[in-house]
Amino acid sequence: MKIEPRRLLELLAVARHGSISGAAEAVNMSQPALSQSIALLEREVGVKVLERGRQGARLNDFGDALVFYAQALESLLGRAGEEIRMRALGLEGTLSIGITPVTAVDLVPRCIEVMLRDTPHIAISVVDGLDQEITEMLRTRQLDLLVRRLGIAPQYTDIEEEALFGVDWSLITAPDHPLAARSSVRLSELADVQWVLPAGGSAFRQQMELVFASVGQTWPARGISTNSILAIKSIVMNSACVSVISPRLVEVEASAGRLKVVPLADIGPPRPVGLVWRRGEKLSPVAARFAKIIRTVAQADEDAAASAVR
Template structure:
C-alpha cells in the first residue's frame, strides 16, 4: 500500500478544522479539490476515513489512526526544514529534548553543558511537560529523546526505555519545624500539617498525586498551591509549611542548612528515571552524543551514591 504524503497532511487539516470547508481554506484548496483528495486517500488505503454529515466531517477509527502518522509526518517535515535552516547559519545540528521537573535539575543541565562544550555549534530546545505529553511529542517526532520517569506514561511498542538512575521522595521542612528533628516520617501520618504543593495542570502536580495515591492518601486541600518549584522551596524555608519533593531538587538548600530533608518511610523504593527514544530508529548525531553523555554521568553518579551508602 502506497500513501501519498500530501493527502495525509490534508486529512490532518480536516481533523483540526472539523469540516472540509474549513480545511480547504486552511490548505488553500477548493472544497471539491480537497474532497477529491480525501476520496483518493480512501481509495489508497481501501477504507473510509471520514464520516460526512450535516455537522461536518468527522474522522472514524481508520482516520484517527492515519492522523497519528500525519502528525508525525508534519513534525518530521518541520524538523527537516529547521535542520536545514540551522545548517545554513553554520550550525552543526539540533536537539529537541523532553524532560520533567525532577530531571530538570542537576544531571540534565550538566549533560547539556558538556554537550555544548563538546559541540558548540548546535541548537538545543528543551521542553518541560507532563510524562504523557512529552511521550506523545516523542512519538510524533516533535522531540528526539526524553529524560523522564519510567513506568508512568502508557507503554507503547514504538518507544524504548533505558533506566539511568532512581528518584525518591522526601518531606522537606524548615530547620526549626517540629518535624525537622525526626529521622523519618510516614506520609500517611501527616494529615494535620500545612502543605505547600504543586497546583493543578503541571507535571510536578501529576507526580505528587501519584506519591500520595501510593500510600492511599487523598490530595491535601489545606495550604498553598503553586507551580513554581522555587516558590515551594522558599515558602517552606520561611513558614511552617512542609512539602514533598525529590531530594535532588533541594540539594543546595539542604547543604546550606536552609531546608531539612526527612525521609518518607511509606512511599516505596526509588522510581526509575531514564532515557526514552523511538524504537528501531537511529538517533541523530547530536541526540546520540547527548545519550552517551547522560549514560556516562548517570553511571558515575550511581557509583558515587553506592559508595556513599557502603561507607560506614
C-alpha cells in the first residue's frame, strides 16, 4: 500500500477544522478538489476514513489512525526545514529534547554543557512537560529524545527505553523544623503537617501524586500549591511548611544548610530515570552524540555515588 503524503496532510487539515470547507480554505484548495483528494486517499487505503454528515466531516477510527502519522509527517517536514535553515546559517544541526523536572535541574544541563563544548555549532531545544505530553511529542517526531522517569507514561510498542539511574523522593524541611532532626520519616505520619506542593497540571504534580498513591495516601488537602519548584523550595526554607521532592533538586540548598533532606521510609526503591527514543529508527548524528554523553555522565554519577557509600 502506497499513500500519497500530501493527502495525509490534507486529511490532517480536515481533522483540525472539522469540515471539508474549512480545511479546503486552510490548505488553499477548492472544496471539490479536497473532496476528490480524500476520496483518492480512501481508495489508496481501501477503507473510508471520514464520516460525512450535516454537521461536517468526522474522522472514523481509520481516519484517527492515519492522523497520527499525518501529525508525525508534518512534524518531520517541519524539522527538516528547520534543519536546512540552521545549516544555511552555519550550524551543524538541531537537537530537541523532552525532559521532566527531575532531569531539568542537574543532569540535562550538565550534558548540554558538554555537548556545546564539543559541538558548539548546534541549536538545542528543551521542552519540559508532562510525561504523556512529551512522549506523544516524541512519537510524532517533534522531539528526538526524552530524558524522564520510566514506568509512568503509557507503554507503546514504537518507543524504547533505557534506564540510566534511579531517583528517590525525600521530605524537605527548614533546618529548624521539628522533623529536620529525624533520620527518616513515613508519609503516613505526616497527616498534620503544613504542605507546599506542586499545582495541578504540571509534570511535577503528576509524579508526586504517584508517590502519595504508592503508599496509599490521598493527596493532601491542607497546604499551599504552586507551579514553581523555586517557590516550593523558598517557601519551605522560610516557613514551617514541608514538601516532598527528589534530593537531586535541592542539592545546592541542602549543601548550603538552607534545607534539610529527610529520607522517606515507606516509598519503596528508587524509580528509574532514563532515555526514551523511537524504536527501530536511527538517531540523527547530533541526537546520537547527546545520547552517548548522557550515558557517560549518568554512569560517572552512579560510580561516584557508589564510591561515596563505600
